[in-house]
């Protein structure tokens with residue numbers, strides 16, 4: 001055998017051994033019932049052309065590799081950002097295994113989420129018993145300070161009423177959790193919206209619990225500003241970067257849903273099921289803030305509307321990455337707080353511009369295709385235009401008509417956007433057709449793009465959620481001027497790698 005206790009091979013080498021290659025060939029012949037290799041190759045070639053692109057874009061029912069996750073995944077992410085909070089999903093166990101693994105693979109952290117594992121009987125008779133017993137177990141076993149409940153499709157299809165169920169669970173008869181124990185909730189049906197919708201629903205659900213359900217609070221405006229980061233795979237580093245700016249400015253703020261410590265616990269011999277997060281008292285008091293700022297407009301429409309109804313000034317941004325986006329955020333914070341932007345931050349801005357200018361010759365004219373969430377794609381497009389790069393395809397599976405109009409308007413602000421095309425509601429199989437028929441120099445997105453990279457030969461730059469096949473990217477910020485510098489370096493590194501690989505004559509020491 002190629003594998004022994006003295007010679008342990010990882011799967012990359014192991015599966016190259018003749019024994020395994022023979023197994024693969026045999027199973028392929030036995031079970032795949034596939035046409036000949038020549039026919040497969042011919043068909044693959046056909047799918048690279050314009051004729052197939054038109055058929056592909058006429059697709060109405062099938063979705064292939066959509067760039068969105070489902071609502072409860074966003075909801076559990078929002079819930080995890082609060083002190084001592086256990087995200088709880090009312091519904092199917094398999095869905096929750098997917099949320100846990102999706103987040104854990106990206107964050108390289110344990111991601112505690114409980115499920116009440118509804119099965120066939122609950123689908124017929126309703127999930128009340130699951131929720132009552134689940135709440136009781138979760139409360140007793142995991143000692144949280146808050147349990148935040150979202151739902152899977154199964155609970156939504158049968159119409160389970162979370163408000164009524166939680167009321168029953170808290171009743172004197174059931175007493176699954178104390179009557180005053182915080183149990184905010186959000187209905188998160190995944191047959192509409194995406195993880196960004198789920199984030200919004202849960203954030204609103206938590207604020208609604210503290211501001212209206214726990215006890216009706218009268219607002220007494222103070223000087224604080226609430227900041228809602230939105231669903232962000234880089235939140236561990238981005239939230240810390242944001243807090244660094246706010247501290248440098250001396251702004252009083254509450255970061256609502258701060259996962260930075262929750263999803264980045266140290267290895268020091270102690271397992272922390274809960275670490276950090278927005279304190280529940282801060283969440284209660286956040287009703288008094290003079291303003292609430294969302295860093296991601298498309299993650300928070302309902303939440304911002306709710307904050308506005310409470311009398312707060314509200315403002316939203318599209319992922320503060322790049323020069324203009326960071327400028328706009330900092331100037332808004334300065335305007336709302338009355339605090340000046342310190343010289344140290346201005347210097348960071350200047351250093352970023354200096355770095356872009358240093359590399360201008362390599363950036364100019366390079367074209368990029370981008371895919372991801374609505375706010376990320378807008379931010380990435382804007383930053384590429386700032387650097388003199390040319391966005392080619394901007395694709396957003398969960399983008400709205402409003403997002404589409406905004407992306408087109410953004411491209412129209414710069415001559416570098418002249419060739420840019422915007423694709424709303426499309427998936428990565430659509431993008432494959434686009435990249436074969438109208439290629440770009442580079443591709444920016446998440447790990448799923450590695451298959452497009454292999455297929456089309458267009459180099460992938462990994463810059464959004466999820467990143468499964470590289471480690472620790474999320475530990476470095478993309479927000480702000482420092483974050484933009486990191487994004488710039490990632491783009492440049494890829495440009496130089498491609499340049500080095502493309503010519504023996506120009507294999508230069510200095511770039």
Ligand code: SF4
Pocket residue numbers: 070071072092094095098151152153154190191
């Ligand atoms: S789409 Fe619905 S059924 Fe599928 S994983 Fe999400 S919640 Fe579960």
